[in-house]
Amino acid sequence: MEYVMVCMGKENSPPAPPVDLPDDIGSVLQDATVHDLRESLIYAQELLQYNHEPTEQIEPLPGEEIVEIKGEGKRFTVLKRQPCADSCPNCPHGPYVYEVTQEKRLNGDTHFHWAFIGPYVDEE
Numbered sequence: 001m002e003y004v005m006v007c008m009g010k011e012n013s014p015p016a017p018p019v020d021l022p023d024d025i026g027s028v029l030q031d032a033t034v035h036d037l038r039e040s041l042i043y044a045q046e047l048l049q050y051n052h053e054p055t056e057q058i059e060p061l062p063g064e065e066i067v068e069i070k071g072e073g074k075r076f077t078v079l080k081r082q083p084c085a086d087s088c089p090n091c092p093h094g095p096y097v098y099e100v101t102q103e104k105r106l107n108g109d110t111h112f113h114w115a116f117i118g119p120y121v122d123e124e
Helices: 023-031 034-051
Strands: 065-072 075-082 093-104 110-119
Touching: 065 093
Parallel strands: none
Antiparallel strands: 065 075, 075 093, 093 110
């Protein structure tokens, strides 16, 4: 018995690289194998963590909106809006206040620990 793998939605040409990506990098990535692309992703994520401040690493999840980030070092206060359900017409809700700390795991990797403080209250 022979199996044929069908890729749904796959076009004859690769997707266009982002406009701001240098042409030489786009060409190398387009010619790369799947294995090399996965390794490139891992390396690019490591470079992002190495080269950027923690505040630039704090990113919203899908449907969320970061309103403000305050702090420095490894401790931040983050205001963000977030969705509650797919059918909610009023999403995203908030902003809500989170205390975010950059922590080191036992294996040496770092991650962000998010602690919910509560709804944002404008004191003006």
